[in-house]
Amino acid sequence: MPNRLVPYIKALVHLLCLAPFFVELNRFRTGAFDLEADPVASITHFTGDWALWLLLVSLVVTPLRRLHPSLSNLIRFRRMLGLYAFFYASLHLLVYVLLFSGYDIQMAWDSLKHGQVAKLWSLWLTVWPGVVDDLTKRRFIQVGLFAWVILLALAVTSPNFMLRKLGGKNWQRLHRLVYVAAIAGCIHYWWLVKVGVKAPMKDTIALTLLLLARIGWTILKQRREPIPNASKAAQPAEA
Numbered sequence: 001m002p003n004r005l006v007p008y009i010k011a012l013v014h015l016l017c018l019a020p021f022f023v024e025l026n027r028f029r030t031g032a033f034d035l036e037a038d039p040v041a042s043i044t045h046f047t048g049d050w051a052l053w054l055l056l057v058s059l060v061v062t063p064l065r066r067l068h069p070s071l072s073n074l075i076r077f078r079r080m081l082g083l084y085a086f087f088y089a090s091l092h093l094l095v096y097v098l099l100f101s102g103y104d105i106q107m108a109w110d111s112l113k114h115g116q117v118a119k120l121w122s123l124w125l126t127v128w129p130g131v132v133d134d135l136t137k138r139r140f141i142q143v144g145l146f147a148w149v150i151l152l153a154l155a156v157t158s159p160n161f162m163l164r165k166l167g168g169k170n171w172q173r174l175h176r177l178v179y180v181a182a183i184a185g186c187i188h189y190w191w192l193v194k195v196g197v198k199a200p201m202k203d204t205i206a207l208t209l210l211l212l213a214r215i216g217w218t219i220l221k222q223r224r225e226p227i228p229n230a231s232k233a234a235q236p237a238e239a
């Protein structure tokens, strides 16, 4: 891919990644949610789906760029895709904390309009025990939170100055956790659906193929380079 196209494709990727968010925002604005049986569940599922899909798309970048040298600059889109996955996962968490938990948004909004900021906190205290209860009793929430914490760590360490601070090798090791986050995301999905529901299967198959590609590449590389060059500095682009 010619380098001069990269800024245009980046703009397109931004648009594509933000499109679901704006579509959902528009549904809220036009009142389309009111027609749904359970709008909160719908938003939770929507944000959860997009978090997982974008995470999987970010993982496609590495095997894809290895197919042909002309695709090597695809790496320049991986970070932004990962950050958008984190964006949707954070919205998902926010929706859970503010809507799914039963937080009284209407009352919070009214209090805010009347300058009663402290009321926001007291409203939160009424739902907090339920959130803690969920966290301790529901394993799908625990594994979801685990995935989100990994994505948070990866987002925080994604800027170039963090790469320099951590050193290439450490940065690369840390960022391999993206696979753990994706596995945790799929487990989260399997654990929340009813027994017999196969909805998480497509995402799981996609992740399995990506993991196999990763393992296959590592084996192939080891066969080609039997003596590891320990002094070679890690290249984040190859993570």
Ligand code: HEM
Binding pocket: 041, 044, 045, 046, 047, 048, 049, 051, 052, 055, 089, 092, 093, 096, 100, 141, 144, 145, 146, 147, 148, 181, 182, 185, 188, 189, 192
């Ligand atoms: C931060 C902690 C998280 C919490 C508290 C959380 C909570 C939830 C809840 C309550 C649901 C709906 C369950 C139901 O229908 O009964 C859900 C669904 C889902 N979550 Fe999460 N989640 C978290 C993190 C994540 C992360 C990091 C991902 C992706 C990487 C994710 C992906 C999904 C998916 C794919 C669904 C199902 C969507 C569907 O049914 O179409 N979640 N989550």
